[in-house]
Amino acid sequence: MLGRRLAVAFLLCVGALHPPGHANAQDVKSTFDKSVDFTKFKKYTWGSNYLLTAQPKDVQEHINMAIVDSVNRNLQARGFVEDDTNPDFRVTYEAGGQPQADVGPQRPLYASDMVGYYWGDLSGISSDVWTSSLAKVKITVADAATKRTLWEATASKRIHDPMKFKNKLQENVDKFIQKTMKGFPPKK
DSSP, rough: HHHHHHEEEHHHHHHSSSSSOOOOOOOOEEEEEOOGGGGGGGGGEEEOOEEEHHHHHHHHHHHHHHHHHHHHHHHHTTTTTEEEESSEEEEEEEEEEEEEEEEEEESOOGGGGGTTTTBBOTTTSSSEEEEEEEEEEEEEEEETTTOOEEEEEEEEEEESOHHHHTHHHHHHHHHHHHHHHTTTOOOO
């Protein structure tokens, strides 16, 4: 019984230490083929992209265009040129959002709040429920001739107010893509 009380107290304290109002940093992981000389690549084209959302078709197209536009501007700022007829590499993305819900206390919890509680009965401790979206994107750069993956980055970020994100879609996508593509082209 004491073990259950400690487990409940621990879980509630962890929830109180990470309140929902705080923004989570964007998590980016990238890999690349270390045998490739990226200085040889100057021209790119787009491959087939994949966007998974619960948004209507017109909103999905708006999101798609925001991502493509942002990636294009990032690549062009680094000196790459879009060339659909004779590209050196092909860019694709996979992106989507996953709704999530969390529960936590509405107020700070103290040890005295847990006295007399046992697993399954937390009456008297008010709780709060909030939702967010986990946005993810994977950008892949592949050799246009061999189709071999040269560079890949996967990024995720929890968005606490999806409507606020959507209202400034291009600006928010630009920040997201800029951080995701920070390591392209990779330095040896």
